[in-house]
Amino acid sequence: MPSPRSFTDGISIGVLTRLFDRDLVDEVLVETGRREKRSRLLPARVVVYYVLALCLFFGDGYEEVMRKLVNGLRFLGTWRTGWQVPSTSAISQARQRLGEEPLRVLFERVAAPMAQPGTKGAWFHGWRVMAVDGVIVDVPDTADNLEAFGKTGHQDGKSPFPQVRIVGLGECGTHAIVAAAIDSWRVYERELFARVLDDIEPDMVVLADRGFFSYELWCQARQTEAELVWRISDNVDVPVLEWLPDGSYRAELLPKNMKSDLKRGRRRSVPDEARIAVRVVEYMVTNRGGKAETIRLITSIMDHELAPAAELAALYRQRWEFELTLDEVETHQMPHHRLLRSKTPELVRQEIWALLLTHYAVRDLMLEAAEDMDADDGLDVDELSFVRSLNAVRRQVTNQAGFSPSPVEESDSRDD
Template sequence: MGVLWDMLQESDDRLTDHIGLGVMTRVVSRDLVDEVLNYTEKNEKRSRLLPARVVVYYVLALTLFYGDAYEEVLRKLVNGLQFLRAWRAEWVVPTTGAISKARVRLGVEPLKELFSRIAVPIATPGTRGAWYHGHRVMAIDGVILDAPDTEENVERFEKNKHSNGESAYPQVRIVGLAECGTHAMVAAEIDSWRIYERELTERLLDQFEPNMLVLADRGFYSYDLWKQAGETGAALVWRVMKSIRLPVLEEYSDGSYLSELLPKQLKADLNKGMKRRVPEGVRIPVRVIEYRIGNRKSPEIIRLITTLLDHKEAPAAELAALYAERWEFEIGLDEIETHQIANYRILRSKRPDLVEQEIWGLLITHYIIRHLMHQAADDIDIDEDRLSFIRSLRVVRRSITNDADFPPSTR
């Protein structure tokens, strides 16, 4: 403590030079942030009260303290200096206006690039619920968030029009690819609510890998998207609507059956008896698993299609149980909505570019918390599902308000 006090008394640097972000810097180090700023050409050309590096950490802090005003969040970042009685009289917390201008200067790209660099699958071979026969179990899903009702946000994201009128706020759609065993989102796309989940999923396909098994709900299926997703080499288990006609080509002992997929118009023509030549490679073989959930009075039929055609290596009962893991991603999205944004339910930013910047910040902080939870669970050899996200979030918040120097610390 005495060394830190002497350093602060002797130096003539700025208050923001001593901002810390606690345990989060285990994942987002100062060097990494500098690399990202250099890559996106956002490093400062001249000395400012709020340098770009500080603004990156500040945006992350905004997503952890949703109930606090801009200036109050910055005060939390330097709270440790006051605790050590190392606060200088000449140090002044920047105004809300100065903070907003600094965020505009920073833009979206550094946060987006930072997410792409840190957000990688983190499950190890021993992580419970993360694997199926050597495949890393992943899921795709989406969520819609409300943005402040400003003219710029409405123009960019639009309000959701429906039979009862329109939404109170412009809405932003996020579709992500996440690891089911850890809830860690490893890729995402952001756009207006008007851009449907399938289109955003197409933008994520380059993140699919052959060692993955990707789960998806029935809203994601289309012939074209399934074909493109299958060409990535990833195994697929997707739910489809009951209205899709799937001919029974061969029945298996586990209750599943072999079928095939065809383009919608071609299938319609063939069903009408029209003679159409089916080009090579157009017929896509799939295995179909159907089962019932719920009670006898109101059962729900679940219908899955999969690229895993061998019913002995991947029995229907196992895939039905595996599909339930998709809810782990639903829980992950709920952690962002319910705990990080909490009761506010609306993003902070009044400009479209800052809305996207804020969302990338949310995804980064959620990933970091999940990364820390994974490490903790691995250290004591327990299932991550036994750890509380909200308690972990509180730990991260406390680590920030108790920090007293710029990361990484030598302590």
């Protein structure tokens, strides 16, 4: 008769383990050197699932989240007795042992664009529509967090909490965040964007707001071979070289120092490789206050027949889809006060990666649901409620937490 399995062998996070299955988590733990050589009350695999659960139940304390995670296990009859919900201190120590790296690597292994060729709202003339944007979140006001992240300054003084900046790359049609960079609020968005450039593919068109533009970053982004549609500020000088039939015009970008010399009348030869050809699209919108505002876009798509100005203006509106994505994380997953739990910089980053992982898993479920609702044509995932989907996942966690996502051999318990 086989021996009862360790109680912790069955802990998972229900429906979300379809993406973060036991074998994948174990692979990541081995890769990051976090797999234990001896048995613990809280093995590293359990702590990974627990940190993900923390990001689903932000309003609950450490011990209460653990109770939800193991709901029903004691009553299955095949588990070793004697396991008790660990104390808050024990759970905190287990999080510290795990560290940031396994959650970061797990995100990098799992997060990828979700849209299929037929996914509604995800494509523009064969390019996958992506956007980049950033958000700042508050973290607990501890000495370690203050030293690592600092507080922002403003007219009325400093912010009440240290703050972390997150810049993400997201798929507009599915709201899936596929890459991210995390640092202090002092690190500008452009620098963080440069850290996710490796995740941009040639089949993408990437949208960005005016805060991201610089000549150097544009050149780096173009090296990915993706197409770009970025807004630029009014003070960026892009003289008209040729008007095109759709109302856009050809222009070129030059390095800042070369433009300055030319403006001062200094004769200077500009090498051809420094001249970056772009198309410029300008149009007017009415903002929330009823005031007219000019939007200027530059794009690497030079064919005005393939992508007319009006289509590019409509495309740029898709950038708001990614702002809504960040709002889903900041407003609906996080508590109303929008303050993370973690009191040390490494655990702050661990918590953020877990937030991104759980958001990605919810969005993956939503896309599958949208595609299943109408087998003939599919449903636009934007028609589904993120809040309702998140609540459904929370219910699944508490209802199914007692069932491991994959069969467990008796020998597995010795590894922990």
